[in-house]
Amino acid sequence: MAPALSRSLGASSVAALRPCPSSRNGLVSQWRRAAAANCARGVRWEAGRTKGKGRMVGFRCDAAVAEKPAGEEETAGEKFEYQAEVSRLMDLIVHSLYSHKEVFLRELVSNASDALDKLRFLSVTDSSVMADGGELEIRIKPDPDAGTITITDTGIGMTKDELKDCLGTIAQSGTSKFLKALKENKDLGADNGLIGQFGVGFYSAFLVAEKVVVSTKSPKADKQYVWEAEAESSSYIIKEETDPEKMLTRGTQITLYLRDDDKYEFADPARIQGLVKNYSQFVSFPIYTWQEKSRTIEVEEEEEPKEGEETSEDERKKRKKTITEKYWDWELANETKPIWMRNPKEVEKIEYNEFYKKTFNEFLDPLAYTHFTTEGEVEFRSVLYVPGMAPLSNEEIMNPKTKNIRLYVKRVFISDDFDGELFPRYLSFVKGVVDSNDLPLNVSREILQESRIVRIMRKRLVRKTFDMIQEIVEKDDQEDYKKFWESFGKFMKLGCIEDTGNHKRLEFTKHTKEKKFVDISKEDLELGEDDEDKEKESKQEYTLLCDWIKQQLGDKVAKVQISKRLSSSPCVLVSGKFGWSANMERLMKAQTLGDTSSLEFMRGRRIFEINPDHPIIKDLSPESPAELGGKIYGMMTMALGGRWGRSDSDEAATTSEASVEADSSEGAATEVVEPSEVRTESDPWKN
Numbered sequence: 183m184a185p186a187l188s189r190s191l192g193a194s195s196v197a198a199l200r201p202c203p204s205s206r207n208g209l210v211s212q213w214r215r216a217a218a219a220n221c222a223r224g225v226r227w228e229a230g231r232t233k234g235k236g237r238m239v240g241f242r243c244d245a246a247v248a249e250k251p252a253g254e255e256e257t258a259g260e261k262f263e264y265q266a267e268v269s270r271l272m273d274l275i276v277h278s279l280y281s282h283k284e285v286f287l288r289e290l291v292s293n294a295s296d297a298l299d300k301l302r303f304l305s306v307t308d309s310s311v312m313a314d315g316g317e318l319e320i321r322i323k324p325d326p327d328a329g330t331i332t333i334t335d336t337g338i339g340m341t342k343d344e345l346k347d348c349l350g351t352i353a354q355s356g357t358s359k360f361l362k363a364l365k366e367n368k369d370l371g372a373d374n375g376l377i378g379q380f381g382v383g384f385y386s387a388f389l390v391a392e393k394v395v396v397s398t399k400s401p402k403a404d405k406q407y408v409w410e411a412e413a414e415s416s417s418y419i420i421k422e423e424t425d426p427e428k429m430l431t432r433g434t435q436i437t438l439y440l441r442d443d444d445k446y447e448f449a450d451p452a453r454i455q456g457l458v459k460n461y462s463q464f465v466s467f468p469i470y471t472w473q474e475k476s477r478t479i480e481v482e483e484e485e486e487p488k489e490g491e492e493t494s495e496d497e498r499k500k501r502k503k504t505i506t507e508k509y510w511d512w513e514l515a516n517e518t519k520p521i522w523m524r525n526p527k528e529v530e531k532i533e534y535n536e537f538y539k540k541t542f543n544e545f546l547d548p549l550a551y552t553h554f555t556t557e558g559e560v561e562f563r564s565v566l567y568v569p570g571m572a573p574l575s576n577e578e579i580m581n582p583k584t585k586n587i588r589l590y591v592k593r594v595f596i597s598d599d600f601d602g603e604l605f606p607r608y609l610s611f612v613k614g615v616v617d618s619n620d621l622p623l624n625v626s627r628e629i630l631q632e633s634r635i636v637r638i639m640r641k642r643l644v645r646k647t648f649d650m651i652q653e654i655v656e657k658d659d660q661e662d663y664k665k666f667w668e669s670f671g672k673f674m675k676l677g678c679i680e681d682t683g684n685h686k687r688l689e690f691t692k693h694t695k696e697k698k699f700v701d702i703s704k705e706d707l708e709l710g711e712d713d714e715d716k717e718k719e720s721k722q723e724y725t726l727l728c729d730w731i732k733q734q735l736g737d738k739v740a741k742v743q744i745s746k747r748l749s750s751s752p753c754v755l756v757s758g759k760f761g762w763s764a765n766m767e768r769l770m771k772a773q774t775l776g777d778t779s780s781l782e783f784m785r786g787r788r789i790f791e792i793n794p795d796h797p798i799i800k801d802l803s804p805e806s807p808a809e810l811g812g813k814i815y816g817m818m819t820m821a822l823g824g825r826w827g828r829s830d831s832d833e834a835a836t837t838s839e840a841s842v843e844a845d846s847s848e849g850a851a852t853e854v855v856e857p858s859e860v861r862t863e864s865d866p867w868k869n
């Protein structure tokens with residue numbers, strides 16, 4: 183989690199500022215006004231308890247805070263400013279995003295589910311974290327009268343420092359990806375789907391709430407803390423929870439005070455139930471929502487005796503009738519058996535697609551999926567998907583940490599950081615879940631890297647992925663294959679270079695015959711059959727020229743030779759066989775940050791190649807070195823930017839500039855051969 187970047191007031195500075203009445207009292211009175219208004223509207227916050235499982239703590243009216251004498255410091259709490267990015271995000275959420283508001287529930291439920299996952303994971307090595315905090319579950323209670331919705335989980339909770347780090351700054355998470363995508367999509371309008379696609383994590387609560395209160399208890403802390411913030415504010419408050427009615431044994435309770443416009447919709451229990459069913463059906467913890475239910479009960483009825491009918495007192499009491507009674511209770515809203523644990527024959531395609539979209543925040547259906555179980559030597563279950571589109575950022579092809587594979591051990595979510603261990607880099611676009619029975623629950627990257635089990639899993643995962651891609655290739659309708667190739671062709675190319683073991687499979691995917699991969703920016707490039715006689719002739723004809731150029735360039739190049747790769751350029755600088763290619767050198771330069779020692783060592787010597795078929799080179803007559811020199815200088819002068827036709831007195835200066843240019847061209851980016859410059863017989867990448 184990123185450290186708080188711009189906490190304006192630390193604990194000590196807050197203490198120092200306490201005598202200043204204006205800011206604190208200003209805020210308290212703001213809340214008092216809000217609380218008083220709520221109470222005036224008849225808000226009643228009563229402590230509610232769950233039936234059976236776990237514990238649910240509700241609230242009493244906030245006005246209680248307002249009633250407290252001004253001297254009670256603990257009600258005020260400490261005030262902190264948001265990190266600048268959070269303020270920007272909040273501003274955007276509150277003022278610009280009007281569509282897909284309902285995603286707030288998906289985001290908060292998914293945070294609650296993560297918190298439960300974290301707790302379950304920690305409890306494997308430290309059972310004390312579970313304490314007696316009850317079952318692992320999520321409860322959602324909309325209150326139409328109060329215009330609030332309260333989401334409670336029995337997960338890991340947050341300490342005071344975590345509250346500041348997590349809810350005051352933006353970590354490297356979905357939220358920061360969202361901001362990045364926003365930057366790249368400047369035309370974000372109110373209806374833009376980005377918010378639906380990324381969500382904005384916790385802060386999406388402010389899509390619908392004018393005030394958010396988070397009360398949370400971590401097993402790591404003795405105290406329970408409350409985080410409170412209003413939508414229009416650039417700061418938030420943290421204070422200790424002191425109200426016995428609000429105490430949690432463990433976990434987090436988030437209360438949203440809905441905006442007037444959103445109260446009707448999102449405080450409605452039926453709407454919330456619908457959203458949970460839609461958005462969170464694949465959360466693997468039970469989600470209960472507070473629902474109005476009805477049941478039929480028998481009641482005794484005093485019935486007036488019909489005229490002339492004599493009924494005894496006893497008989498009259500016995501008359502009963504059934505009526506429908508309304509009551510409120512918790513109702514389980516989701517299916518908690520993970521999809522990968524179900525029998526593939528019983529799961530519909532639409533369910534797989536929904537699981538994919540919900541789990542990976544995707545909006546397109548996948549191009550293909552596979553659900554399989556392996557038994558015997560190594561036992562694991564997996565559902566894998568080929569996404570419907572390429573990753574939005576190109577980084578993902580270089581960076582194997584995509585969080586695309588969620589690893590579970592015996593149904594316990596372990597991490598989504600192990601993609602690199604389970605899949606080769608060129609298949610890092612594949613998304614899915616892998617659940618193993620054979621790995622230890624405290625599995626680490628080191629264990630994974632050395633595990634024989636993981637090596638077997640990896641092989642099977644790759645094989646199944648190829649089968650899945652194969653299905654796309656073999657479909658009658660080639661539309662999906664086209665999409666696949668457009669989106670992931672470059673990954674397949676990378677695979678051809680990286681994975682000789684699966685070369686055959688990859689080639690099949692590409693519909694090409696076997697080709698050897700060579701670096702076209704290095705010397706000794708062989709492109710098909712050469713005309714040996716012609717080559718010999720060229721060599722003889724241009725040896726003098728090559729020698730002369732080498733003499734002029736001196737140590738700046740290792741040698742000068744006749745090129746076999748050029749068609750339209752007169753010359754090119756290529757890398758020697760050993761050392762880095764020019765492109766690699768450029769990448770390394772960008773990374774070494776001033777450490778040039780390895781750069782010097784690995785840097786390939788440059789080779790200057792001339793194109794014997796190019797008119798310029800043909801025209802350079804090596805018989806008279808003086809004439810040749812003049813022509814070369816003339817050529818360079820032209821290349822240096824239209825200085826043709828200078829007076830003779832400029833000539834000397836031009837010559838020395840030309841040599842400076844040659845110098846810097848070597849020091850700066852060396853030329854990389856453009857594909858168009860390279861003579862190829864058939865380009866295997868062209869469809």
Ligand code: ADP
Pocket residue numbers: 289293294297335337338339340348349353355356357382383384385433434
């Ligand atoms: P993200 O979930 O993408 O990291 P969020 O803005 O949704 O970003 O949440 C920020 C962080 O706040 C989470 O990573 C988590 O550490 C913490 N957090 C949010 N909700 C809860 C919760 N219900 N229980 C515990 N921690 C939470």
